[in-house]
Amino acid sequence: MVAGLGNRRIRAVGLACAVALGLIVGSPGATAAARGTCSDGWEVSTVVSGIGNLENLDSDGAGGFYVTGIVDGYLAHIDARGQVEKLVTGLENPAGVRVAGRSVYFLTGDGFTAGPGTLQRYDLDTRRSEVLLTGLNGPNGLLLLPDGDLLFTTIGISQGAPTGIARYRPSTGEYTKTWADLPLSNGIALAPDGKSIFADNLTLRIFRIPLDRPAEHTVIAGVPQLTGLLDDMEATRTGTLFVADHIQGAIFQVDTATGAACSIITGLIKPGATRNPPDGATSVRIARDGGAWTLFATSMDGTLYRLRPPAGFDLAPATPQR
Helix, strand or coil: CCCCCCHHHHHHHHHHHHHHHHHHHHCHHHHHHHHCECCCCCEEEEEECCCCCEEEEEECCCCCEEEEECCCCEEEEECCCCCEEEEECCCCCCCCEEEECCEEEEEECCCCCCCCEEEEEEECCCCEEEEEEEEECCEEEEEECCCCCEEEEECCCCCCCCCCEEEEECCCCEEEEEEECCCCEEEEEECCCCCEEEEEECCCEEEEEECCCCCCCEEEEECCCCCCCEEEEEEECCCEEEEEECCCCCEEEEECCCCCEEEEECCCCCCCCCCCCCCCEEEEEEEEECCEEEEEEEECCCCEEEEECCCCCCCCECCCCC
């Protein structure tokens, strides 16, 4: 989600926060749904903490992660021992990050009214980054498709009207500014069929979008079964979707067939005397943890969390390259 940069961020999502908080506090039905828990059996631990405001992450395939620090403006690597190395600094509001071979793609300019955003590629061999696209409208969530294309959501209005979800082909440089017309979109994940994606936006809903018919998106979850200020997400091969949320600082578990949702953890919120949403959980990824699949999450509290599932839970990811 967008960065906590004072009043600019509050204006960006104030309406969505007000709606979400109103639903959580004011509606008994919504309260029950939002507070439903399925935390039994989940084991939570900390990989690393105290490293700023973490916005997004992706696995390096070797027990570590690449992460973005949105307020401090960096792309960093966290190795399997929890050691942190900042690879690129001085970035403006870095957001989504995805690993493809020896390249790490990442976005900058996340925010409702942030300056022009970019899509960049960091080369792991040369340790240099290059700008692939500029002038983006608040780019946010990033997804690597099985065919090598990249999708990214946009949440901005500073570069004109909301531009929805964009598509970029690294092999040719082909760029479609509005591949799917889903304004103010945020989290994004591949569906288990490999032929569609999930995405959320500031209307507090989650959508399924066919890759070959992006204009035909349908709602799969939302109020009152799922109430929160939703951020990034990841799906399993069985159709369970995990979604980060700012209002409760939660990681929601969503049944994409029914829309039913529950929280596996809450309280992942940046500490402070007063709340300044979006200040909670920002992103989730499924990655190998020894010989098992584990869920990892980032939060604005500057912590990378490890969430091991209950025994027998099928956490294998929908993304084949995992």
